[in-house]
Amino acid sequence: MDQNELNKLLSKxxxxxxxxxxxxGSTNDEALAWATSGAKDMSLIVADEQTMxxxxxxxxxxxxxxxxxAFSLILRPALEERPHLSRLVGLAALxxxxxxxxxxxYPEVKWPNDVLLNRRKVAGVLIELVWSGxxxxxxxxxxxxxxxxxxxxxTDILRFxxxxxxxxxxxxxxxxxxxxxxxxAFISLRPQxxxxxxxxxxxxxxxxxxxxxxxxxxxxxxxxxxxxGLESDGSLxxxxxDGKPVTVRFGDVRLRPFx
Numbered sequence: 001m002d003q004n005e006l007n008k009l010l011s012k013x014x015x016x017x018x019x020x021x022x023x024x025g026s027t028n029d030e031a032l033a034w035a036t037s038g039a040k041d042m043s044l045i046v047a048d049e050q051t052m053x054x055x056x057x058x059x060x061x062x063x064x065x066x067x068x069x070a071f072s073l074i075l076r077p078a079l080e081e082r083p084h085l086s087r088l089v090g091l092a093a094l095x096x097x098x099x100x101x102x103x104x105x106y107p108e109v110k111w112p113n114d115v116l117l118n119r120r121k122v123a124g125v126l127i128e129l130v131w132s133g134x135x136x137x138x139x140x141x142x143x144x145x146x147x148x149x150x151x152x153x154x155t156d157i158l159r160f161x162x163x164x165x166x167x168x169x170x171x172x173x174x175x176x177x178x179x180x181x182x183x184x185a186f187i188s189l190r191p192q193x194x195x196x197x198x199x200x201x202x203x204x205x206x207x208x209x210x211x212x213x214x215x216x217x218x219x220x221x222x223x224x225x226x227x228x229g230l231e232s233d234g235s236l237x238x239x240x241x242d243g244k245p246v247t248v249r250f251g252d253v254r255l256r257p258f259x
């Protein structure tokens with residue numbers, strides 16, 4: 001993959017500018033800098049290798065050269081999108097899930113930002129905001145997808161079991177095709193950001209539905225309950241042992257199956 005190949009591959013999609021790097025510290029860091037200097041809506045940064053890739057809470061994201069998808073998308077939210085920015089993580093995760101579903105697989109979204117195959121993480125999303133005063137000026141959506149077997153880190157450094165598309169499909173996967181399909185799905189779904197239909201589609205692929213989970217929040221606080229769906233803003237709905245509803249907002253949350 002190189003700049004010319006990427007331009008040709010994505011030429012039919014309604015994107016802003018595209019920048020490709022053989023190696024980069026972090027696509028999100030590069031995108032944040034570009035966003036503050038006037039990047040157009042739907043501008044894209046793609047890296048073959050990330051040396052300082054990260055997920056939520058600055059957890060490292062493993063991206064060796066030639067093995068994974070690492071890209072960041074810059075959005076300039078329209079006025080009607082601004083009340084619904086908390087849903088963007090679901091929009092991005094759902095776009096990844098749809099691209100994977102098109103290959104005959106059955107992904108799930110582990111709330112709020114991980115995509116699973118067979119209960120193993122295959123992709124993740126990192127949302128970062130660029131503020132102007134009290135308003136969000138830009139949103140950067142970072143995406144990492146494990147494509148080949150070599151993209152999966154060794155088990156001693158994993159916080160959650162991982163897999164790759166190559167493992168799941170049993171054959172090599174073309175990174176460019178996956179990238180195209182994720183972006184095409186995102187463009188198709190974006191007009192639904194403020195609709196009930198987006199939440200319904202997200203819920204259809206929500207992991208651990210009806211199962212008891214433990215959610216760990218900051219300061220040692222935990223909440224347990226059965227996954228019951230999503231609130232209108234994308235927050236997680238649980239039912240506690242008494243059947244009472246519990247809402248978990250976005251924040252320092254870890255979601256794991258709980259016996």
